[in-house]
Amino acid sequence: MQVTVILPPWLSDRGERDALARTGAALAAGGQLDVLACTGAADVAALVQRAAQELQAEAGLRRLVVLPAGPEGEQAAALIAVRLGGAPLGRCTHLAVEGGIVAARRAVFGGRAEIELRSQAALTCATFSADAGAAASAPLPPMRGIALDAPPAFEAEPVAETAAFPRVEGAPLVVSGGRGIGTPEGFDLLARIARAVGAGVGGSLPAVDAGWVPVAHQVGQSGKFVSPRLYFAVAISGTPQHLAGIAPAARIVALNSDADAPIFARCDVGVLGDWREILPLVAARLESPP
Amino acid sequence: MEVAVLICGVADPKWPLPQAITLDALHAHASRYAALSPFDEAALELALKLRDRDASVRVCALVAGDDALARRVAGWRPDSVHRVDLEGVPRWDAAAVAHALAQALDALAREAPLVLIGREFGDWDDGTVPAALAQAAGRPCVALALAIDHRADAAWVLRQGSASLERLRLPGRALLSATNDPGNRLRHPLMKNVMLAKKAAIPAWRAEAAADALLSLQAVEPAAAPVRRAACEWLEGSTQDKAQALADLLRAATKA
Numbered sequence: 001m002q003v004t005v006i007l008p009p010w011l012s013d014r015g016e017r018d019a020l021a022r023t024g025a026a027l028a029a030g031g032q033l034d035v036l037a038c039t040g041a042a043d044v045a046a047l048v049q050r051a052a053q054e055l056q057a058e059a060g061l062r063r064l065v066v067l068p069a070g071p072e073g074e075q076a077a078a079l080i081a082v083r084l085g086g087a088p089l090g091r092c093t094h095l096a097v098e099g100g101i102v103a104a105r106r107a108v109f110g111g112r113a114e115i116e117l118r119s120q121a122a123l124t125c126a127t128f129s130a131d132a133g134a135a136a137s138a139p140l141p142p143m144r145g146i147a148l149d150a151p152p153a154f155e156a157e158p159v160a161e162t163a164a165f166p167r168v169e170g171a172p173l174v175v176s177g178g179r180g181i182g183t184p185e186g187f188d189l190l191a192r193i194a195r196a197v198g199a200g201v202g203g204s205l206p207a208v209d210a211g212w213v214p215v216a217h218q219v220g221q222s223g224k225f226v227s228p229r230l231y232f233a234v235a236i237s238g239t240p241q242h243l244a245g246i247a248p249a250a251r252i253v254a255l256n257s258d259a260d261a262p263i264f265a266r267c268d269v270g271v272l273g274d275w276r277e278i279l280p281l282v283a284a285r286l287e288s289p290p
Numbered sequence: 291m292e293v294a295v296l297i298c299g300v301a302d303p304k305w306p307l308p309q310a311i312t313l314d315a316l317h318a319h320a321s322r323y324a325a326l327s328p329f330d331e332a333a334l335e336l337a338l339k340l341r342d343r344d345a346s347v348r349v350c351a352l353v354a355g356d357d358a359l360a361r362r363v364a365g366w367r368p369d370s371v372h373r374v375d376l377e378g379v380p381r382w383d384a385a386a387v388a389h390a391l392a393q394a395l396d397a398l399a400r401e402a403p404l405v406l407i408g409r410e411f412g413d414w415d416d417g418t419v420p421a422a423l424a425q426a427a428g429r430p431c432v433a434l435a436l437a438i439d440h441r442a443d444a445a446w447v448l449r450q451g452s453a454s455l456e457r458l459r460l461p462g463r464a465l466l467s468a469t470n471d472p473g474n475r476l477r478h479p480l481m482k483n484v485m486l487a488k489k490a491a492i493p494a495w496r497a498e499a500a501a502d503a504l505l506s507l508q509a510v511e512p513a514a515a516p517v518r519r520a521a522c523e524w525l526e527g528s529t530q531d532k533a534q535a536l537a538d539l540l541r542a543a544t545k546a
Binding site for chain 1: 300301307311316320329382383385388409410413415416417420421422424425426430431432434436446448450451454457458459460471473504505506507508510511512514522523524525529532533534537539541544
């Protein structure tokens with residue numbers, strides 16, 4: 001089994017890139033490993049075109065291709081797999097290579113159930129969120145630089161965003177709001193706190209649905225997977241779908257006015273209270289010198 | 291111009307999954323508590339908005355669900371509704387689902403230059419099916435579409451890029467996966483159309499069973515709850531105390 005790890009240009013966090021490369025090395029277990037460190041345009045079509053060239057079939061060789069989890073990763077993995085007649089697995093929570101077969105687990109039904117799959121395809125593509133802290137001591141495998149220079153697939157114009165919140169990708173802290181925030185102004189307060197401590201701003205699916213935070217900041221099963229040191233969940237009930245987007249190693253601090261909110265059964269630190277009363281005080285304290 | 295919109299439906303998350311999780315139990319649960327997902331709704335609303343702007347647009351809805359879900363979709367009065375029966379297709383195999391949907395598009399909406407689909411296609415998908423379908427159907431894929439703008443020369447798609455919003459000039463034929471956004475929240479259907487949908491004849495199209503399964507399902511289980519290292523530590527005291535403790539926690543985390 002040859003394992004190919006694709007580190008796309010949009011995966012900018014060094015820790016996440018290294019963690020995925022180490023995951024590939026562990027899957028290859030001393031066998032054939034190819035880590036493609038891609039630079040250039042963050043264009044899925046360009047990545048797929050180049051990856052398809054790199055992955056031309058060799059008779060009798062089975063391949064596992066691993067990309068980082070996330071909307072672009074799942075899109076690229078599916079395009080590569082179907083283009084080359086392989087099997088896309090989706091966003092896996094567990095990957096293993098057992099006797100030439102790829103075994104995987106992934107969530108279904110919005111994170112409420114899990115399935116175990118086995119792939120016998122000559123080419124299997126999966127996405128995976130590597131835990132940056134788990135194998136940090138393992139040696140970093142060699143990487144092959146790939147410059148993506150294909151022109152964009154579509155004529156594009158950038159769009160100015162009205163509410164520019166700090167990004168969650170690679171953020172050491174994430175400050176996130178849910179349905180209970182209730183207003184866009186609540187997210188302005190979260191953004192103040194985030195800027196004061198260098199955090200990213202996240203949101204649950206209902207908050208995105210309500211238009212309080214852009215979809216690029218959605219954390220959870222249908223959004224981004226984040227692996228910060230600390231995840232501050234404000235007015236988030238704690239559905240499995242949302243928690244599926246937070247790395248198990250992240251310390252969760254929850255603020256909620258509902259003592260029965262499921263988040264309190266999953267967090268490390270809990271605060272029972274109304275965000276409207278507490279967050280302005282937190283923001284003021286963080287914005288003043290310590 | 292014809293616009294095809296693919297709808298799958300999900301098990302309404304308000305209802306807990308059966309305690310004994312089996313494949314049959316999940317299929318039965320999904321059918322009993324079928325609802326449109328936010329992404330199905332976004333795709334349908336984008337198609338309806340296109341028709342609002344241009345009366346020549348014909349919306350063809352392909353519903354990969356049971357008859358009740360197809361009738362619910364018919365309540366929004368698409369110009370045609372077909373039920374796509376995926377019973378012989380392993381739903382956990384995104385490539386098999388994509389190939390079946392590509393067959394359905396070829397059979398039922400071949401001339402449609404634009405295909406709309408939610409960014410996740412039902413309970414078994416995590417965002418893989420739309421791209422797999424684009425590849426199987428030989429159409430360029432535009433993911434995470436939020437809106438479609440019309441200008442004199444062409445249609446432009448507002449989408450969420452990996453770093454920021456961007457607007458793409460829509461090529462001749464394309465598949466768009468729609469994501470949830472306040473701008474594409476599904477309108478309420480008119481009651482008269484809901485009543486008409488109950489009596490409508492909705493044809494069914496059956497996908498061929500996948501020939502060679504590349505993926506085999508080994509197990510289906512309840513999701514394991516995330517493992518936490520310790521019991522929850524409560525921050526007590528006055529509002530001022532709690533705010534101070536939270537600020538201290540956040541500050542400390544920046545220095546860790």
